[in-house]
Each structure stands twice: as structure tokens, then as C-alpha cells.
Amino acid sequence: MPEEESAGRPEVSRRRRANAPAGSKKRRDVWVTVEEEAALIARAEREKVTVPNLLVSAALSEGTDSPTERRGIMAELMQLHNLLARSSNNINQLARHANATGEVPVEAGEALKHLRSVARRIDAAIEGLM
Incomplete structure (x- = not known):
């Protein structure tokens, strides 16, 4: 499938499993x-x-989660990954401002509080997988 066709469509929506590198070996x-x-x-x-x-x-499967539950978990983890990336970018901008001016921006405390809440959500998602 060309890249243009699959752009914007998450891979997790695929009905078939991905092909094995050496092809199918056993049939039941x-x-x-x-x-x-x-x-x-x-x-x-x-x-x-x-x-x-x-x-x-x-x-x-080791647990009792269904394919739909696993897709939900994957979606949550992707969302958390994006949220963490954006939060990290904000922290870097605040640090750059603090280093350039010698003043810690007022927003730094709230940004760090938000980053801690994202970390707690990541921890909770990981605990949910175990």
C-alpha cells in the first residue's frame, strides 16, 4: 500500500494480521x-x-483482554506519547527562556505540575497492562 493511501489511518485498524517474514508455517x-x-x-x-x-x-494472550481492548490500550499509549512530547517541548522552551534571561517564567510551575500528571497517567497505563 503506497504511503499516501495509508496516511492518517492508524495501523491498529487492520483486520488481518501482518504477514510473517517466512510465510505461514502451520495450519490448524x-x-x-x-x-x-x-x-x-x-x-x-x-x-x-x-x-x-x-x-x-x-x-x-496472557490476559483476558480482547483485540478491541488492546487497540484501546494502544490508542491511550499513543495519546500519552504525544502528550509527553508536547509537554517536553513546553518545558524546553521554558528552560531556554530561563537560561537566556536568568528568570524562571511564571508558567514553569504549572508546566511541571502538568508534566507530573502525564507521568502519573503513563504509570497508570503501564500498571493496567500488567
Whole structure:
């Protein structure tokens, strides 16, 4: 897919798993009842993944999080990453001003308080993954 087409679309919305470097090595057939098949299809549609992806994710996940929950966690971590980058840029600008003028800007205290709250959110997100 050319870069122009995928610009602005997050990679986490992909329904299929990424191709393995050496290709697919093993295939497993799973026999299910009609009711189980209907439940699998319904859940896969809710999670926006394929049935095989749902089965593999469920079987190999360490926790009980679903693909949708993992996408939510990824989105939160990306948001926190961007927030931390912007906050760090603000702190750098305040430090540059303080070094140039010898005066600490009034906004420095509030900026540091905000940076601490971002750090607490990151800690909470990491704890949520464990």
C-alpha cells in the first residue's frame, strides 16, 4: 500500500494480521458447532478482526483482554506519547527562556505540575497492562 493511501489511518485498524517474514508455517482446523460458529462470527465482527485472528489472539494472550481492548490500550499509549512530547517541548522552551534571561517564567510551575500528571497517567497505563 503506497504511503499516501495509508496516511492518517492508524495501523491498529487492520483486520488481518501482518504477514510473517517466512510465510505461514502451520495450519490448524477447528471444528465448532453451528452455535459456536455464530458466536465466533459475532464476536469477531464486534472486535473488528477475522475469526482466525480472534482465535489466535484469545489462545495466545496472557490476559483476558480482547483485540478491541488492546487497540484501546494502544490508542491511550499513543495519546500519552504525544502528550509527553508536547509537554517536553513546553518545558524546553521554558528552560531556554530561563537560561537566556536568568528568570524562571511564571508558567514553569504549572508546566511541571502538568508534566507530573502525564507521568502519573503513563504509570497508570503501564500498571493496567500488567
